[in-house]
Amino acid sequence: MSIFISILIFLAILMVVILVHELGHFITAKRSKVKVEELGLGFPPRLLSFKRGETIYSLNLIPLGGFCRMAGEEDPDVPGSLAGKSVKTRLLVLSAGSLFMLLFPLLLLPLAYMIPMARPVEDGGVRVESVAESSPAELAGIETGDIIMSIDGQEVKTFDDIQNEIDRALDTKPGEEVTLLLLRDDDLLEKTLIPRTKEETPEGEGPIGIGMGPVRETSAYPPWEAIPKGLGDYGRLWVAAKDALASLIAGEVPLKDAVAGPIGIAQMTSEVAALGAEPLIRLAALISVSLAIVNLLPIPGLDGGRIVFVAIEGIRRGKRISAKKEGLIHLIGFALLLMLIVLVSYNDVMRLIKGEGFIQ
Secondary structure, three states: HHHHHHHHHHHHHHHHHHHHHHHHHHHHHHHHOOOEEEEEEEEEEEEEEEEOEEEEEEEEEOOOEEEEEEOOOOOOOOOOOOOOOOOOHHHHHHHHHHHHHHHHHHHHHHHHHOOOOOEEEEOOOOEEEEEEEOOOOHHOOOOOOOOOOOOOEEEEHHHHHHHHHHHHHHHHHHOOOOOEEOOOOOOEEEEEEOOOOOOOOOOOOOOOOEEEEEEEEEEOOOOOEEEEEHHHHHHHHHHHHHHHHHHHHOOOHHHHHHHHOOOHHHHHHHHHHHHHHHHHHHHHHHHHHHHHHHHHHOOOHHHHHHHHHHHHHHHHOOOOOOOHHHHHHHHHHHHHHHHHHHHHHHHHHHHHHOOOOOOO
């Protein structure tokens, strides 16, 4: 896949997630009678805009964010201001963007099952996706698209099955031939080869020199099947997030490998897009949830930081921190956040230079 296409896919996913976030703020603000001055997708300068009612709707040049600019976000004296609303209303409006992003996968994941696309066939076998040059597989005449049915008479249906049979052959008869039964265009073929030992295998290749993927076929599910499957995926997404956080806290995963900036996310998107539409949709769901959680962190400049100020006001029974002081704190927090993004992006660039990827 070309770099240009990968970047377009990444930006499309990012802009959809950002739009969902800003719509959360926009809808709750409008329903709470807060004046929305502008709803923007991307950051200025403006490319296109129009005004309807009191709100300007704009499409902007820099496609790495968005905004819902409300009147008087820190000043209650502005007519129709956010700051002039009750603590409960402000908490709802400020948290709604992240809440919408947390809920977005509940729509996205079931919908993905209803769209016809190539999906792995359960117990459908393993397909050869690539053949390394001068590898045992190439010398034996194995081709991309072949489906591996058995190895030395043992049926194989998964990657692990193939790995286990090759390892067994290397352990029990090193240097001897193994026989692969292949399905190619409805014909059964037998190919023999000698797997390479660990010492003989080039870095990045396996003992026989093939890249593998599941057998896929185009299918779609009716809503009554798609919804439970999507909800199941949503639950597994949270379990995976919990496990990843636990590994990070325990020090099992280095921080530099667990955190990615825009460049890293773009690289990850490119790698996942090569696997097909379904994994890409799952990644979009993961990005939506991850950005929602980050945005709710109590960091000045993010919604979570603004929520903290409103919560403090509630605890102090309506005694506000001055708008000037709060604005300054958010400005400093945003500057520090930009510095963090630069540092993370440096790590992303170094990962690219080293040729490292997210998918092993």
